[in-house]
Every structure is written in C-alpha cells, then in structure tokens.
Amino acid sequence: MLRLRAVALYEIRGLAKRFGDNVVLQSIDLEVFEGERITLIGKSGSGKSVLLKLMIGLLRPDAGTIVFEGEDVTRAPEREWIEVRKRIGMLFQWDALFDSLDVADNVAYGLREQRVLDEAAIAARVSECLAQVSLPGIEAMWPASLSGGMRKRVGLARAIASRPDVVLYDEPTEGLDPINVTRVDRLLDSLRFGSGVTTVVATQNMQSAFNASDRLALVHGGMIAKAGTPDELREWGDPRIEPFVRSSELRAKTRPSVPS
Numbered sequence: 165m166l167r168l169r170a171v172a173l174y175e176i177r178g179l180a181k182r183f184g185d186n187v188v189l190q191s192i193d194l195e196v197f198e199g200e201r202i203t204l205i206g207k208s209g210s211g212k213s214v215l216l217k218l219m220i221g222l223l224r225p226d227a228g229t230i231v232f233e234g235e236d237v238t239r240a241p242e243r244e245w246i247e248v249r250k251r252i253g254m255l256f257q258w259d260a261l262f263d264s265l266d267v268a269d270n271v272a273y274g275l276r277e278q279r280v281l282d283e284a285a286i287a288a289r290v291s292e293c294l295a296q297v298s299l300p301g302i303e304a305m306w307p308a309s310l311s312g313g314m315r316k317r318v319g320l321a322r323a324i325a326s327r328p329d330v331v332l333y334d335e336p337t338e339g340l341d342p343i344n345v346t347r348v349d350r351l352l353d354s355l356r357f358g359s360g361v362t363t364v365v366a367t368q369n370m371q372s373a374f375n376a377s378d379r380l381a382l383v384h385g386g387m388i389a390k391a392g393t394p395d396e397l398r399e400w401g402d403p404r405i406e407p408f409v410r411s412s413e414l415r416a417k418t419r420p421s422v423p424s
C-alpha cells in the first residue's frame with residue numbers, strides 16, 4: 165500500500181536550556197513537518213522565544229538534539245550554523261529593524277551578510293520581497309516613519325529575503341489591531357503557499373493560533389505538554405489548555421471582517 169509520509173524538517177529531542185538557576189526548557193520533543201504551519205502557544209515566560217532561538221542557533225542547548233533537514237546541528241560550530249541559517253528565516257519578537265538603516269538596507273541586511281548575491285540582485289530581491297508583503301516601493305523610507313503594522317511587514321520581508329525553507333515568526337501579530345492581525349495571518353499563508361515555506365509561529369494571540377494553524381504545540385513546564393490540530397487541543401480538556409481555548413473562542417466571536 166502506498167503511504168504518504170510527512171517529512172520532518174526539524175526533529176527536536178530532549179532539548180534543555182537553563183539560564184543560571186532558571187530552568188526554562190526541561191525536555192522539548194517536537195517535530196516540524198515540511199510545509200506545515202505550526203504554532204507554539206504557552207503563557208508568557210514559558211520559553212517560546214528561547215525555543216525559537218535554539219532552533220536558529222542563536223542560543224545553544226544544554227542537552228538534547230536538534231536535527232534540521234536530516235543534519236544533526238546541535239553542536240555545530242558557528243561557521244556551520246552560518247550555513248544552516250541561510251535556510252532559516254526569523255522574525256524577532258521585538259521587530260528588530262535598525263532605525264539607522266532605511267527599509268531597503270533593513271530587508272537586505274541578511275542577504276549582504278550571506279555574500280551570495282551582488283548589489284543589483286540584492287536590490288531586485290528587496291523589491292520583490294516588499295511587493296510580497298504588500299509594501300511595494302517603500303525602499304527609501306525610514307523605520308521611524310512606519311506604522312507598527314508596516315514595521316512588522318518589513319520584518320516579514322527581511323525574514324523571507326534569503327528564500328529560506330522555514331521561517332520562525334516570534335509574535336508576528338503582537339501589538340497590532342485586529343484588522344492587521346488578520347492581514348498578517350493571511351500574509352504568512354500567502355508566503356507559505358506561494359513559496360512553500362514551512363512556518364513556525366510563537367504567539368499569544370489565540371485567534372490566529374487556533375484559526376490559522378495546521379498544528380499547535382503547548383509549551384508548559386519546559387516541555388511540549390501537547391501537540392496536535394486545533395480541534396485535538398480543543399477537545400483535550402486539560403486544565404492547562406483551557407484558558408487558551410476560552411480566549412480563542414472569545415476572540416473568534418468578535419473577529420472582524422477584513423476587506424482584502
């Protein structure tokens with residue numbers, strides 16, 4: 165019998181991370197499958213951002229393994245991580261645009277570091293990415309003159325600039341009004357389906373977590389307490405997930421309709 169098997173882009177086993185006495189992650193087991201949109205949920209301080217930083221090699225784990233695209237990168241030296249990072253995009257929680265650089269230079273930042281494209285190709289790629297996030301032609305603007313929603317989208321353009329296989333989005337909708345939340349959610353999907361990018365999101369926004377994900381993973385007590393489809397998590401009935409489910413239902417009732 166022909167059986168389709170999901171390909172794991174990330175296979176994470178027993179991942180642990182502490183800062184001094186603060187044990188943040190005890191033993192994280194998580195698989196991320198090619199093409200899916202998986203969302204990490206969990207209360208503030210549960211370690212979602214730390215997990216994403218481990219997944220892109222900006223922090224190093226104390227124990228456990230990270231296999232990315234079949235390659236064990238857990239103890240890879242920085243020069244190998246630089247290569248691996250070319251296949252991973254990241255939107256940081258605090259949008260991390262450089263206020264001293266214009267939009268074009270912000271979007272081009274990672275591309276220049278990678279030293280693969282020449283300046284003409286970088287300019288073309290920057291324009292293409294800005295168009296993909298519905299901000300064509302704003303190359304010469306400065307971050308300080310952009311709205312919060314625009315800054316997020318410039319951050320998205322930078323995250324996808326190197327055509328990564330996977331993008332890690334840390335709180336992509338934080339601080340946005342409900343209309344922009346829905347807009348950014350749609351944008352993540354258009355980037356995903358348009359370019360086949362696997363999408364990992366960390367968010368406190370239960371509206372987008374439950375409505376826009378293929379799977380959710382609850383980070384609790386330094387572990388993945390549960391991973392599954394939104395329906396599976398709703399039906400789980402565990403007190404640890406109840407507040408998240410309730411909040412998603414409350415928000416769903418007041419979901420705005422968005423002109424596209």
Ligand SMILES: Nc1ncnc2c1ncn2[C@@H]1O[C@H](COP(=O)(O)OP(=O)(O)OP(=O)(O)O)[C@@H](O)[C@H]1O
Nearest residue numbers: 183186188206207208209210211212213214215368
């Ligand atoms: N570089 C660091 N040095 C020391 N402690 C850190 C560092 N980064 C994170 N922590 C600690 O790790 C814990 C988890 O933080 P993290 O930012 O991952 O939480 P989070 O789940 O992303 O929260 P939020 O939903 O508020 O974004 C916190 O206790 C935080 O203080």
Ligand SMILES: [Mg+2]
Nearest residue numbers: 212213257334
């Ligand atoms: Mg965080």
